[in-house]
Structure formats: C-alpha cells, structure tokens
Amino acid sequence: MSEAIMRDMYQKPSDVTTAIIEQFDESDYFRYKARIKPPIDGTCVWFLGVPEFVQWLESQSSSLLWISGDPGCGKTTLATFLLDSIDRLQSQDLSLYGTDYLTTYFFFDWSTEDQVDGTALLFALIHQLLQADPALAPIAEKHVHRLNLENLCDIFEAIVSAPERKHQRIVCVLDALDALDECEAVSMTKAITFLASLIPRVGWLKLAVTSHRNQHLDKVFSNLPAHHQIHLTDHAEHIRQDIEKFIRARCVQVLEIMDCHDDMRRDIEEELIKRSDNTFLWVNMVLEQLKNNPHAWLEFFVPTLRSTDKLDGLYNSTFERSKAPGALLRTLSIIAASQRPLTLDEIDDALAVQPDDRSIRQVLERSCVDITEYLDDVCGPFIRIRDGEVSFRHKTATEFLLRSADVPRPPVGNGMYQYKGCLDVVGVNKCLAEICAVYLTLDGAVSDSSSSGRRAGIHVTDFDDEGFDNEDYPTVEENSGPTCRKSGRGAGLFDYAAKYWGTHYRLGYASSSASTGSRGNHTIFDKAIALCNTSTCTFHDWFQLYWNTISTIPEYPDNLAPLMIASHMGLLDLVRELLADGKGQNKQSNHLQVADSEGWTALHWAVWNGHGIKNDETIALLLQHHHDRSKDSIYNKPHDNDCHCNESTEDQQSFPAGSSTYVLDIKDNKGLTPLHWAAADDQTGVVQLLLKAGATVDVFDGQGMTALTVAYENGFIGTFEALLEYGADVNVPYPGP
Structure with missing residues (x-):
C-alpha cells in the first residue's frame, strides 16, 4: 500500500x-x-x-x-x-x-x-x-x-x-x-x-x-x-480433519488442568474424534464441561462421552444428571424468555423472586453467594457467561428446550429425548412476566436512574396489589417523604423489568377471546393492574425507564390514564377490565375520548406501540368497544357528510359529557389522528381497521397533511393503496416544505 x-x-x-x-x-x-x-x-x-x-x-x-x-x-x-x-x-x-x-x-x-x-x-x-x-x-x-x-x-x-x-x-x-x-x-x-x-x-x-x-x-x-454457493456438507472430509486438529489441540489445553497421563489423553482424544459427528460445537461443549468441573470427570464426563454423540443427547444428559431439575428448569425458563442477555445481578434477583414477596429485602435474603458458580453448577453446557451477561451457549440449546405453545410435548418413551421441548414459549413468558411484575412492586426496588424532579411532584399514595388505597400499610409519602422515593437497594432487576414486563405479559397472556386470560393468575393480573395505575410513584419509577427506550423526549406526557398504558402495551385482558368499568379513581379516565397532555387518547397510544410489535388485536378491541357504545350520543360522528375534517385541535382538548367529537378523529396537539399515526408507521392493517370502523379518511393535521400525504411522503405503498381504497382524495393539496 x-x-x-x-x-x-x-x-x-x-x-x-x-x-x-x-x-x-x-x-x-x-x-x-x-x-x-x-x-x-x-x-x-x-x-x-x-x-x-x-x-x-x-x-x-x-x-x-x-x-x-x-x-x-x-x-x-x-x-x-x-x-x-x-x-x-x-x-x-x-x-x-x-x-x-x-x-x-x-x-x-x-x-x-x-x-x-x-x-x-x-x-x-x-x-x-x-x-x-x-x-x-x-x-x-x-x-x-x-x-x-x-x-x-x-x-x-x-x-x-x-x-x-x-x-x-x-x-x-x-x-x-x-x-x-x-x-x-x-x-x-x-x-x-x-x-x-x-x-x-x-x-x-x-x-x-x-x-x-x-x-x-x-x-x-x-x-x-452472479451467485456462488458452497455447502459445507460437500466438504465433510476437510471438516473432519479440522475437527481432529481442533480436538487434539484443545485436549492438550484442557487435560493439563487434570494432570492427565498421556495414555488417558489419547483415549479421550480418540473417543471425541469418533463421536464428534462433524461438529465443533459438541466437542467444545463436552470439553468445556470437563474444564469447568475437572474433579468430577470420572463420575460425569466419561459416561457423557460414551452415552451420546449428539447435541440433543448432551443437553438431555444434563437434565438426567441434575440434582435439582426444578431449579434448572426455572433458570432456563428465565434465560429462554429474556428479551436481551440478563446480567448476573439480574438473573440472581429473578431466581430469588417469589409471588408473595412484598419487599426487596426478601429477595436479597435468597440471593446466591456466588451466582456464577451456581449457574455453572446447575446449567452446565446450556449457558455461557461473558462480560457479566448470561445467555445460551448456542442457538441449538433454545431449539432443544423450546416448543410453540400449540405443539404438545412428545410423550416419554417414543424415541425422543425425555427433556426435548420441555419448555413452551407461552409458559416461559408467563414465568418471567410474573417475576418482573412482582419485582417492580416490591418496597425498596427502585432504580436510581428513574428518579427525577418530576417524581418529587407526585403527591399520591401507592396502591396494593388490587390497585386501591390500602389503609393497612403506610403510604409512600409516609415512608419516604414528599419525594416519594422508596428506600433500599439500587437497580437489580428493575431496569430489565421496567422495560420488558409488558412484553412478557403480552407474549404469555395474549388472547383475542374474552376469556379470563391472566385472571386465572391473581398475582400477575393484580400486579399488572397496579403497574398501570398512573397516579402512583411505582408507575413513574418503571414507566420513565420504559419511556426512555421508546422516545427521545425526556419526560412522558402528563394526565396519563391506565387504559392508555394497557392499550399501548397490548395487554388485552387489562384493556377489557378497564373498559368494563374500571376501579376506584380510575373509572372516569377509562373512556376513549380522554386525552393526555399531548392530546393522545388510548387509541393513539395503541397505534403507537413503541417497539414495532403489531398491536392489531388491542386496537380491534377498542374499536369494538366504541362500536358497541356508538348509539350513545357522545359517540355520534360529526362529519358524516364531509370526508374532509379540519377541526381545530384546541376545540378537542377537553371532552365533557355530551361532546360530539368523534372518537376516531380526535386530534393530538399537532393535529394528528390515530389514522395519521398508523399511516406514518406503515401499519396497513391498522389503517384498514380504523377506516372500516368509520374513521374519516381525509383529516388535515397542523401542517395540512392527510394520512394519504403522510403515506406518500414516506413511500409506504401498501398503506397508500389502502387509503385510496377507502376514498382518500389524491387531489388534496400537498403542503410545501
């Protein structure tokens, strides 16, 4: 060069x-x-x-x-x-x-x-x-x-x-x-x-x-x-030779730890070469087990080596040898469900949480003295710990453990490994959803990063698991003074739980039916209701952290309502409960017309899901509720004879009883309706739901944009075509820069 x-x-x-x-x-x-x-x-x-x-x-x-x-x-x-x-x-x-x-x-x-x-x-x-x-x-x-x-x-x-x-x-x-x-x-x-x-x-x-x-x-x-393709299976002999070199080099490194004599080392090398099945992964995982637990090799390593030459067999043998299969399943459930690798502190707390815990002190008392040693001992070849984070060693571990919820677990004795598919996707998310929800509501479990001057302005009492004032326990103000700050340890699991509890709840309890969903689990349902209570300090603590992941604006809007949060996160059974009648002081806020300080209604919040996860079922539920109550005068549509709506935003910011503002066309402070939001996010399915429910197709926002011009500006062809099918006006003047 x-x-x-x-x-x-x-x-x-x-x-x-x-x-x-x-x-x-x-x-x-x-x-x-x-x-x-x-x-x-x-x-x-x-x-x-x-x-x-x-x-x-x-x-x-x-x-x-x-x-x-x-x-x-x-x-x-x-x-x-x-x-x-x-x-x-x-x-x-x-x-x-x-x-x-x-x-x-x-x-x-x-x-x-x-x-x-x-x-x-x-x-x-x-x-x-x-x-x-x-x-x-x-x-x-x-x-x-x-x-x-x-x-x-x-x-x-x-x-x-x-x-x-x-x-x-x-x-x-x-x-x-x-x-x-x-x-x-x-x-x-x-x-x-x-x-x-x-x-x-x-x-x-x-x-x-x-x-x-x-x-x-x-x-x-x-x-x-110009497409070239190489199938490594066509070069099996080259790979076999590479694996043999790999085994001999790694055995020298690992067996030095055991001070193993040469004859034994050669025997182990030959056994590994014979059983490698042309995969580096199996060999590496077997040797890692030996390296991590050299003193137990006579008891565990040799039987493992002779009993299986397949990854599934190696995973299955870990269960069979486990002295605590229940602890192993719980640990693997948490790791399998996690949306990102958990830190050692986070998984330590997650393993220690129990459904009836009320204080972080109870969790701390169950924490491991050495969580790394515990995980290595319990989980064996399933996991790796790197840079203080815990994850599965390889994708094959997930494939061995997890099955879809609609796939029954194979019966033992049909030729399948006993523990293959022992976890299902719904079950592991239910497990972690409950852990996160319980943790967020513990006394003392608050992240320092969630505190702010805004939190000091919350002068309300916290609620117990039912979401009501609890006279049997001191209020947050009584415990912590006017700042509402809970005493106790730092973040622990709080950061992860705040950002992902809703995701796990949705994946574990998602249901489009009117069934009880999570109602059968009183712990998770009651905790979820409490977490969506926007008038508590607990809500601020977790939601501020969550908000930071979905918005660049430092503080979330004022005047939030529980229905907005449940709709945004796609918590279907909570949305049903809140729409039915609500509880206590929440009752008046659970109407579709109610808007926060940015002018966003529950429908706005549902359309803007924050993480790109489709929220169609929640939106359909809100629209069905609106349809069922559409005979009420306050839901009458004011623009039946005019497809263009340019009503000022200021006229829509309060909705007293008897207001005639149409729910589906409510504008936020920038003049954006839920349809604008759906078009801006290229949610074609949501656009169709809103239009089918009767949303006005051409509503002008504060900059003179309709949903059609928003879709056009962003190049969203599917959304653009859906709007045209419902009569969007292509001749609407396009606002200049």
Missing part, C-alpha cells in the same frame, strides 16, 4: 465529519469479532482452494457467495478466517487484490441486543465504510434526519456507488444470517435482499454470507446472475 494512501487513510477528520460518522456507531461489531477465538493452526486453509470461492473472489464484477452448513460446523470461525486471510493476502500486495479494496463485516448474534437485525447490520457496514473514507461523510449527512432501515439502505447504496470512493473494491462478510427470531428475521431479510439487489448495479462488491440451509435466502439469492 503506497504512502499516499496510508496518509489519506489516517488523516484526522474534522469534528463535523466525526460527529456524522459517530451517528452510525450503533453496534459493537468490532469487539464482537475480536472475542471470537481464532481457528486452530492448520484449519480452514483448505477453503481458500475451493473452486467456488476462488471464482467468487477472482471475478472482476460484483458477486455473492453463500456458505451454508449445519449447526456447530464452524461457520463463524470460517468467516473470521476469511476476513483475516484476505487482509493478510492484501498486505502481501498480491496482484489479485491490488491496493484499493476494503473488507467489512457483521456477525449476527441472537444473544446480543445490538447484533440482531438488518438495521444493526447496515449501521455497522456504513460505519466501517465512513471510518475508512471520512470524505464520504457528506453523502451520509443528507439522510441522517431519519435513520430507519429504508434510509440506511439509501445511504449505503449512495456510498458504494460514489465515484469519489477511495476503496473501489469492497468485500463484505456476513455471518449467521439465520440466528434471529421472527421479527428480527423480517428486518434481516429486507437488508439482505437490498444488499443482494446491489450486486448487478455496482462495480465491485463481493458479498459473502454464512447460514444454515435457508429457504428464504434461497429465494433471495436464486435470481442473482
């Missing part, structure tokens, strides 16, 4: 340029790659000679390489090897590569919050491109006002298509495209489809991806003219 290029690469960018680049630093992609263990010497080298790989890299045009293989066959290690190998060859200045290329990468990881979807992928790729060539930052600056997936795609394409780009050749390696849940997979598929679509349109972009065999990716890639 020439001195001029080196000087350009390391020229310090301006503060403005640095600020632009930092906006794309949303993923810790570099640290994640750095902690992946390098391959054992002499392994993976064979891949550089595979004809499909050579053709992919040597061709003078853009092309894609798809590397597919079974779980645990070393795809992630291979991806790091490719990156390092290409960089090493480049440093040797081989004619194949020249001096104008750049390697970029991203490793999807289902257990790491910032490594899971298509948005994170594009943030990482753009950040790498801009760091390598800061002069391209002005291209990105044009789009930074809205960094959603669509705009990130535009930014990436603009950068790789820029004629002034310093590195004319880009190699992009993406690993583990299948390590995602359903919601994240949609985002990932959109991003990968976009990247694949660039292949015919840009000069020299080499895209390499690794995954399991995947029908979705097959559909995405099959139409590409």
Whole structure:
C-alpha cells in the first residue's frame, strides 16, 4: 500500500465529519469479532482452494457467495478466517487484490441486543465504510434526519456507488444470517435482499454470507446472475480433519488442568474424534464441561462421552444428571424468555423472586453467594457467561428446550429425548412476566436512574396489589417523604423489568377471546393492574425507564390514564377490565375520548406501540368497544357528510359529557389522528381497521397533511393503496416544505 494512501487513510477528520460518522456507531461489531477465538493452526486453509470461492473472489464484477452448513460446523470461525486471510493476502500486495479494496463485516448474534437485525447490520457496514473514507461523510449527512432501515439502505447504496470512493473494491462478510427470531428475521431479510439487489448495479462488491440451509435466502439469492454457493456438507472430509486438529489441540489445553497421563489423553482424544459427528460445537461443549468441573470427570464426563454423540443427547444428559431439575428448569425458563442477555445481578434477583414477596429485602435474603458458580453448577453446557451477561451457549440449546405453545410435548418413551421441548414459549413468558411484575412492586426496588424532579411532584399514595388505597400499610409519602422515593437497594432487576414486563405479559397472556386470560393468575393480573395505575410513584419509577427506550423526549406526557398504558402495551385482558368499568379513581379516565397532555387518547397510544410489535388485536378491541357504545350520543360522528375534517385541535382538548367529537378523529396537539399515526408507521392493517370502523379518511393535521400525504411522503405503498381504497382524495393539496 503506497504512502499516499496510508496518509489519506489516517488523516484526522474534522469534528463535523466525526460527529456524522459517530451517528452510525450503533453496534459493537468490532469487539464482537475480536472475542471470537481464532481457528486452530492448520484449519480452514483448505477453503481458500475451493473452486467456488476462488471464482467468487477472482471475478472482476460484483458477486455473492453463500456458505451454508449445519449447526456447530464452524461457520463463524470460517468467516473470521476469511476476513483475516484476505487482509493478510492484501498486505502481501498480491496482484489479485491490488491496493484499493476494503473488507467489512457483521456477525449476527441472537444473544446480543445490538447484533440482531438488518438495521444493526447496515449501521455497522456504513460505519466501517465512513471510518475508512471520512470524505464520504457528506453523502451520509443528507439522510441522517431519519435513520430507519429504508434510509440506511439509501445511504449505503449512495456510498458504494460514489465515484469519489477511495476503496473501489469492497468485500463484505456476513455471518449467521439465520440466528434471529421472527421479527428480527423480517428486518434481516429486507437488508439482505437490498444488499443482494446491489450486486448487478455496482462495480465491485463481493458479498459473502454464512447460514444454515435457508429457504428464504434461497429465494433471495436464486435470481442473482452472479451467485456462488458452497455447502459445507460437500466438504465433510476437510471438516473432519479440522475437527481432529481442533480436538487434539484443545485436549492438550484442557487435560493439563487434570494432570492427565498421556495414555488417558489419547483415549479421550480418540473417543471425541469418533463421536464428534462433524461438529465443533459438541466437542467444545463436552470439553468445556470437563474444564469447568475437572474433579468430577470420572463420575460425569466419561459416561457423557460414551452415552451420546449428539447435541440433543448432551443437553438431555444434563437434565438426567441434575440434582435439582426444578431449579434448572426455572433458570432456563428465565434465560429462554429474556428479551436481551440478563446480567448476573439480574438473573440472581429473578431466581430469588417469589409471588408473595412484598419487599426487596426478601429477595436479597435468597440471593446466591456466588451466582456464577451456581449457574455453572446447575446449567452446565446450556449457558455461557461473558462480560457479566448470561445467555445460551448456542442457538441449538433454545431449539432443544423450546416448543410453540400449540405443539404438545412428545410423550416419554417414543424415541425422543425425555427433556426435548420441555419448555413452551407461552409458559416461559408467563414465568418471567410474573417475576418482573412482582419485582417492580416490591418496597425498596427502585432504580436510581428513574428518579427525577418530576417524581418529587407526585403527591399520591401507592396502591396494593388490587390497585386501591390500602389503609393497612403506610403510604409512600409516609415512608419516604414528599419525594416519594422508596428506600433500599439500587437497580437489580428493575431496569430489565421496567422495560420488558409488558412484553412478557403480552407474549404469555395474549388472547383475542374474552376469556379470563391472566385472571386465572391473581398475582400477575393484580400486579399488572397496579403497574398501570398512573397516579402512583411505582408507575413513574418503571414507566420513565420504559419511556426512555421508546422516545427521545425526556419526560412522558402528563394526565396519563391506565387504559392508555394497557392499550399501548397490548395487554388485552387489562384493556377489557378497564373498559368494563374500571376501579376506584380510575373509572372516569377509562373512556376513549380522554386525552393526555399531548392530546393522545388510548387509541393513539395503541397505534403507537413503541417497539414495532403489531398491536392489531388491542386496537380491534377498542374499536369494538366504541362500536358497541356508538348509539350513545357522545359517540355520534360529526362529519358524516364531509370526508374532509379540519377541526381545530384546541376545540378537542377537553371532552365533557355530551361532546360530539368523534372518537376516531380526535386530534393530538399537532393535529394528528390515530389514522395519521398508523399511516406514518406503515401499519396497513391498522389503517384498514380504523377506516372500516368509520374513521374519516381525509383529516388535515397542523401542517395540512392527510394520512394519504403522510403515506406518500414516506413511500409506504401498501398503506397508500389502502387509503385510496377507502376514498382518500389524491387531489388534496400537498403542503410545501
């Protein structure tokens, strides 16, 4: 590489340029790659000679390489090897590569919050491109006002298509495209489809991806003219040789701990090689068990080694050997349900919570002396602890444990492993929902980060589990003075519980029927009612933390009502309860016309769900309630003969009995109706629900925008077409900038 290029690469960018680049630093992609263990010497080298790989890299045009293989066959290690190998060859200045290329990468990881979807992928790729060539930052600056997936795609394409780009050749390696849940997979598929679509349109972009065999990716890639594919199963002999080298190297490291004599080491090596089933993962997990518990190897390790050569068998044997299977199931349920990896402190608290706890002191008394040792002892090969966070060691653990709620557990004795599918998705979420709800209502369980001057202004009493004033217990003011601050320890599980209790409740108790849902579990239902009571300090403590995850505005609106919170979070049985009649002082606030200080009604809150989870059932429930009561005069629609509504927002901010303002067309302080919100969020299904229920199709907001113009401005074709089907006026004047 020439001195001029080196000087350009390391020229310090301006503060403005640095600020632009930092906006794309949303993923810790570099640290994640750095902690992946390098391959054992002499392994993976064979891949550089595979004809499909050579053709992919040597061709003078853009092309894609798809590397597919079974779980645990070393795809992630291979991806790091490719990156390092290409960089090493480049440093040797081989004619194949020249001096104008750049390697970029991203490793999807289902257990790491910032490594899971298509948005994170594009943030990482753009950040790498801009760091390598800061002069391209002005291209990105044009789009930074809205960094959603669509705009990130535009930014990436603009950068790789820029004629002034310093590195004319880009190699992009993406690993583990299948390590995602359903919601994240949609985002990932959109991003990968976009990247694949660039292949015919840009000069020299080499895209390499690794995954399991995947029908979705097959559909995405099959139409590409320049598409190379390598099935690692076709190279089983090379992988077998790599695994043998891996076993011999790792056995030397692990068996040194045991001071094992050479004959025993060789016997163990040969047994591992014989039973490896062409997977690094099984071997690594068996050796990790031995490393973590070397003194018990005669009792546990040798029987495990001889009894199973499959991952499912290894997982099942952990249950069979467990001295506390109940504790193991509870721990794995919590880990399986968690929306992000839990810290050691968080899982320690979660394991200690019991349904009838009232104080954080009760939880602390049950905490483990050494939670790391406890988890290693109880969970064995299922988990890994890294950087103080707990997650499953591999996706295969989740696949072994979890089944869908509608899939019955296989009976014992039919050839299946006894513990396979022992947990269901609904059950684990019920478990963690109850833990979170109980924890949030404990005396003393409050996060310091949730306190604010606003909290000091709350002069109300807290409520017991039923949501009513409780004369048998002191009020928060009596306990803590005018600041309403509970005494006790710091965050513990509070941060996680505040941000995700509603998600677990919804996933555990979601039901579109009028059944009791969580009513059968009085603990969780009563706690949920109490948590939605917006007049308490407990509500402020958890909701402020939750609010910080869904909004950039520092403080949430005033005058919130329980129905707004339950509707927003999609808690169907709570919404039914609140709509039925409400309780105590909440009763008057549970009407669909009631608005908070921003003018948002329960319907606004339901449409804006905050985390991108579809909330159609809750919205349908609110609309059905409105329909059932539509004979009441206060629900009469005022615009029956006029599809254009431009009523001032100020006229709608209070709704006394007898008001004729139509519920579905209530505007917030910016003149936005729920239909505007649904259109702005591209919720085609919600748009159709609102219009079918009778919402006015053309209502002008404070800037003269209708839902149709909002959808048009954002390029939401499906929503745009749905609005047209219901008679939206295409001739409405489009407000200028």
